[in-house]
Amino acid sequence: QSDIQDVVYLKNGSIIRGKITEQNAEKLKIELAGGSLFVFSNSEVDSLKKGNILKEKLRNIKKDYFRRSRGFRNMTEFGIIYGPPQKNTDIYYYSNSGDDFGLSLHTVNGYQFWPYLYVGGGVGIDRYINYKQTFSPFYVRLATEFLKTKVTPYVFADGGYAVMWKQKAQDGYRYNKNKGGYYFSAGGGIRIYTRGRASVILSAAYKRMFSETEWAYNYEGSPAYNVKRTYQRLSLNIGVTF
Numbered sequence: 001q002s003d004i005q006d007v008v009y010l011k012n013g014s015i016i017r018g019k020i021t022e023q024n025a026e027k028l029k030i031e032l033a034g035g036s037l038f039v040f041s042n043s044e045v046d047s048l049k050k051g052n053i054l055k056e057k058l059r060n061i062k063k064d065y066f067r068r069s070r071g072f073r074n075m076t077e078f079g080i081i082y083g084p085p086q087k088n089t090d091i092y093y094y095s096n097s098g099d100d101f102g103l104s105l106h107t108v109n110g111y112q113f114w115p116y117l118y119v120g121g122g123v124g125i126d127r128y129i130n131y132k133q134t135f136s137p138f139y140v141r142l143a144t145e146f147l148k149t150k151v152t153p154y155v156f157a158d159g160g161y162a163v164m165w166k167q168k169a170q171d172g173y174r175y176n177k178n179k180g181g182y183y184f185s186a187g188g189g190i191r192i193y194t195r196g197r198a199s200v201i202l203s204a205a206y207k208r209m210f211s212e213t214e215w216a217y218n219y220e221g222s223p224a225y226n227v228k229r230t231y232q233r234l235s236l237n238i239g240v241t242f
Helices: 053-063
Strands: 004-010 015-023 027-031 037-041 045-052 071-083 100-114 117-128 133-145 151-164 173-179 181-193 199-217 225-241
Touching: 004 027, 015 037, 045 053, 071 117, 071 199, 100 133, 100 225, 117 151, 133 181, 133 199, 151 199, 181 225
Parallel strands: none
Antiparallel strands: 004 015, 004 045, 015 027, 027 037, 071 100, 071 225, 100 117, 117 133, 133 151, 151 181, 173 199, 181 199, 199 225
């Protein structure tokens, strides 16, 4: 069958895979996939067996990858953020906008101290679309992976502070204060190593951050309204590690 190959084990430790074209009491001829022909005396041969080509390719794929156990490592991730609407009913234009969606782009630079410990510093941009607010989190990341294989589960935790971008005045009202607050994220997923130096990350994470906004209507004597929010969000991420 086309998916079966002959495997010749030599006494010097070499392994030859191909198709045996001739075998007698003195010698053995084996043709490789590329057309090369090798001839060995029976005294050189240790043993013979049949092998499955597809299974052998799959074994090679699992072993043929680049893994960095120590050294500098960058992680860059893009994510889609989702969260339910805020339960409070404070007086604010965007308080009851329904389910909230957002986008995030983060990059982390750090050091892989050993296969199971990565420490880095990260910065990113989180845009909450329905609430029209943008944050830049600055944080420390701790991460670990569990297996020394091509595909391995991994988990991470981030902690730091999210700076809230200044919001522009809108028709009819203005912002007096835009303040961020603590930032926390934790999640996990899988890391897929490749033959190159890049690996692919697929993950899901829980995000939690705080904001405080003060706004007033654009007329003299308008009272100031102070709105505090705690965002709790789910983020689905895809990233690349170098």
